[in-house]
Amino acid sequence: MVTQITSFGRSGLYDWMMQRVSAIVLSLYTVFIIGYLLLNPDLTYDQWSTLFEATWMRIFSLMVLLSIGMHSWIGLWSISTDYLKATGVRFFFQSLCGLVMFIYIVWGVQVLWGL
Amino acid sequence: MLVSIYRYNPEKDDAPYMQDYQIELPAGKDLMVLDVLNLLKAKDTTISYRRSCREGVCGSDGMNMSGKNGLACITPVSEAAKNGKLVLRPLPGLPVVRDLVIDMGQFYKQYEKIRPYLINDAPAPAIERLQTPEEREKLDGLYECILCACCSTACPSFWWNPDKFIGPSGLLQAYRFLADSRDTATQDRLGELDDPFSVFRCHGIMNCVSVCPKGLNPTKAIGNIRTMLLQRAT
Numbered sequence: 001m002v003t004q005i006t007s008f009g010r011s012g013l014y015d016w017m018m019q020r021v022s023a024i025v026l027s028l029y030t031v032f033i034i035g036y037l038l039l040n041p042d043l044t045y046d047q048w049s050t051l052f053e054a055t056w057m058r059i060f061s062l063m064v065l066l067s068i069g070m071h072s073w074i075g076l077w078s079i080s081t082d083y084l085k086a087t088g089v090r091f092f093f094q095s096l097c098g099l100v101m102f103i104y105i106v107w108g109v110q111v112l113w114g115l
Numbered sequence: 116m117l118v119s120i121y122r123y124n125p126e127k128d129d130a131p132y133m134q135d136y137q138i139e140l141p142a143g144k145d146l147m148v149l150d151v152l153n154l155l156k157a158k159d160t161t162i163s164y165r166r167s168c169r170e171g172v173c174g175s176d177g178m179n180m181s182g183k184n185g186l187a188c189i190t191p192v193s194e195a196a197k198n199g200k201l202v203l204r205p206l207p208g209l210p211v212v213r214d215l216v217i218d219m220g221q222f223y224k225q226y227e228k229i230r231p232y233l234i235n236d237a238p239a240p241a242i243e244r245l246q247t248p249e250e251r252e253k254l255d256g257l258y259e260c261i262l263c264a265c266c267s268t269a270c271p272s273f274w275w276n277p278d279k280f281i282g283p284s285g286l287l288q289a290y291r292f293l294a295d296s297r298d299t300a301t302q303d304r305l306g307e308l309d310d311p312f313s314v315f316r317c318h319g320i321m322n323c324v325s326v327c328p329k330g331l332n333p334t335k336a337i338g339n340i341r342t343m344l345l346q347r348a349t
C-alpha cells in the first residue's frame with residue numbers, strides 16, 4: 001500500500017471511478033451541445049440564453065464544470081507523478097493545477113448564473 | 116552477422132557504450148540469441164550476462180533484443196535480428212550491474228509486497244487442501260509466471276514509478292493468490308492494493324502482454340483485480 005498521497009480521493013479505486021464517471025458526463029454534454037447546434041442551424045441569442053436559463057441545463061452544466069475540474073485534476077496529478085521527479089517542481093505544478101481549476105469553477109458558476 | 120552489445124563495467128567505464136562484434140553463424144541453423152552470446156563469450160570473456168536453464172524455464176536471461184524484451188534462450192536470431200543486425204541491451208528501467216546484468220532488487224521488492232504465498236490460518240488437513248477442478252482452473256495463466264521481469268521492465272508505468280507501482284509481474288502474482296480458493300486473506304490483500312499507485316497506475320498499454328515469453332496476460336489479471344476492488348467497495 002502506497003500511503004501519503006496528494007491525489008483526489010486518496011483511494012485508487014475512487015480516483016479511477018471518478019475519472020470514468022466524469023468522462024461519461026463530459027461526453028454526454030459534448031454530444032448534447034453538438035446535437036443542439038446541428039438541430040438549430042439558425043440559433044438566436046434569445047434561444048441560447050433561454051436554454052441556459054433552464055434549471056436542468058444549469059445543473060447539467062455545473063456537473064460538467066465539476067467533472068472538468070475533477071477529470072483534469074486526476075489526469076494532471078497522474079502525469080505530474082510520472083514525469084516530474086523533483087518534489088519542489090511537482091508540488092508547484094500540482095498547486096498551480098489546483099488553483100487554475102478552482103478559478104475555472106468559480107468563474108464558470110459566475111457565467112452560468114449570470115452573476 | 117553484426118552483433119551490437121551494451122557494455123558497461125562500472126569499475127572501469129565512465130559511461131555505457133555499444134560494442135560491435137562480427138560473427139560467422141553456422142549456415143542452415145537458426146540459433147537462439149543465447150547461443151550467439153555464448154559463441155561471443157568464448158571469444159571475449161569479459162561479456163557478462165545471466166543464464167541458467169537455456170530452455171525458457173528459469174527466467175534469468177531476460178534482455179532487450181533489438182528493442183523488444185524477451186528470453187535470449189528461446190528467441191531465435193531470425194526473429195530478434197533486424198536488417199541483419201542484432202542489438203542486445205539489458206532490460207530497461209532497472210539499474211545495470213554490468214553489461215546485460217541488471218539489479219532486480221526493485222522488481223523483487225514489489226513481488227514481496229504482494230505476499231506471494233498462500234495465507235490460511237486454519238489448521239492444515241491431514242493430506243492436502245482440496246480444490247475442485249474449476250477452482251484449480253482459475254490459476255491457469257497465472258501460476259506459470261517465471262519472474263523474468265520482461266513485462267515489468269517493458270511497462271512505462273513501472274519505469275516512472277518502480278517503487279510505487281507493483282508492475283505487471285507482481286500484479287499477475289497478486290491475482291494468482293486473490294483467485295486461489297485456498298487463500299483466506301483476500302480482503303487484506305485487496306485492502307493493500309487500493310491506492311492510486313499499486314494497481315491503478317496501469318493504463319492498459321499492454322506492453323506486458325506483448326513481451327511475456329510465457330504468453331501470459333498481466334493486463335487481464337489487473338482488470339480482474341480492479342473488478343474485485345470495485346465489488347468490494349460497492
Ligand code: SF4
Nearest residue numbers: 270317318320321323
Ligand atoms: S497494461 Fe498496465 S501493466 Fe501492462 S505494460 Fe501497460 S501499464 Fe504496464
Ligand code: SF4
Nearest residue numbers: 260261263264266327
Ligand atoms: S508475466 Fe511473463 S514476462 Fe512477466 S515476469 Fe512473468 S513470465 Fe516474465
Ligand code: FES
Nearest residue numbers: 167168169174188
Ligand atoms: S536461461 Fe533460463 S530462461 Fe533463458
